[in-house]
Amino acid sequence: MKERSHDQDLAQAAHVTVPRHVAVIMDGNGRWARSRAMPRIAGHRKGLERVRELVSVCGEKGVANLTLFAFSSENWRRPEQEVRLLMELFSSALEREVGKLHSNGVRFCVIGDVDGFGPTLAAAIREAENLTRQNDRLTLTIAANYGGRWDIAQACREIARRAVAGEIDPESVSSETLAPHLALADLPEPDLFIRTGGEQRISNFLLWQLAYTELYFTPALWPEFDRGHFEEALTWYAGRQRRFGMTGDQVEAARRA
Numbered sequence: 001m002k003e004r005s006h007d008q009d010l011a012q013a014a015h016v017t018v019p020r021h022v023a024v025i026m027d028g029n030g031r032w033a034r035s036r037a038m039p040r041i042a043g044h045r046k047g048l049e050r051v052r053e054l055v056s057v058c059g060e061k062g063v064a065n066l067t068l069f070a071f072s073s074e075n076w077r078r079p080e081q082e083v084r085l086l087m088e089l090f091s092s093a094l095e096r097e098v099g100k101l102h103s104n105g106v107r108f109c110v111i112g113d114v115d116g117f118g119p120t121l122a123a124a125i126r127e128a129e130n131l132t133r134q135n136d137r138l139t140l141t142i143a144a145n146y147g148g149r150w151d152i153a154q155a156c157r158e159i160a161r162r163a164v165a166g167e168i169d170p171e172s173v174s175s176e177t178l179a180p181h182l183a184l185a186d187l188p189e190p191d192l193f194i195r196t197g198g199e200q201r202i203s204n205f206l207l208w209q210l211a212y213t214e215l216y217f218t219p220a221l222w223p224e225f226d227r228g229h230f231e232e233a234l235t236w237y238a239g240r241q242r243r244f245g246m247t248g249d250q251v252e253a254a255r256r257a
């Protein structure tokens with residue numbers, strides 16, 4: 001079989017209209033709750049309903065990978081009570097949903113410094129990951145206690161360790177050396193990034209992995225981001241021409257080769 005080049009793979013990605021990987025910053029839960037005179041946690045609970053719906057729509061549409069930013073390394077700065085209630089929401093969601101995810105063929109993963117959540121939640125996360133490891137319908141990755149800079153730093157730490165051990169020559173270090181040590185190394189890079197809530201920022205999410213991703217921002221608050229909103233984002237994505245630094249003609253030629 002003829003071996004495909006990296007450019008051919010990119011050119012193929014440029015022509016796939018359904019994204020293989022969607023990454024989402026779910027913003028606006030607090031504002032949604034405040035506008036209804038409800039506590040912020042009510043917005044997060046409503047947000048969890050949207051997560052359930054999105055997972056099911058991704059399965060239907062053939063989106064193979066979904067990555068959600070649930071808790072950033074910076075979210076510890078929130079009021080203590082909100083952090084505590086969010087942790088309770090994560091734990092109870094894990095307990096209640098993992099069985100359903102498993103029976104629907106979903107592989108569940110968490111990226112981030114999971115040990116920061118304490119031994120009980122960390123163990124429950126590892127158990128859910130092990131249970132669903134073989135599933136291949138959809139990979140659902142939750143970024144929790146995650147930051148893009150943390151991710152790059154931990155990959156650099158690993159490279160530095162190997163250099164000190166004499167396993168690699170520091171002069172040979174390139175982006176290809178680093179990439180396998182980053183979170184999500186086993187997945188295609190996100191094709192589509194969505195941020196709800198009206199802000200147009202990456203906010204220390206997948207800094208490395210979003211280099212060529214199409215960025216979609218919507219004013220809809222996360223608890224409002226339903227199937228219809230997601231379909232709008234997919235339609236927008238399908239209309240983009242992705243070039244990965246090449247010209248449009250080069251993309252076309254590489255795809256035909």
Ligand code: FPP
Nearest residue numbers: 026027028029030031044047048070090093
């Ligand atoms: C940002 O909105 C949202 C979060 C920090 C938490 C996201 C959590 C969920 C959607 C619920 C559970 C999810 C899983 C995967 C178990 P915000 O609070 O910053 O909103 P604001 O900008 O309006 O204040």
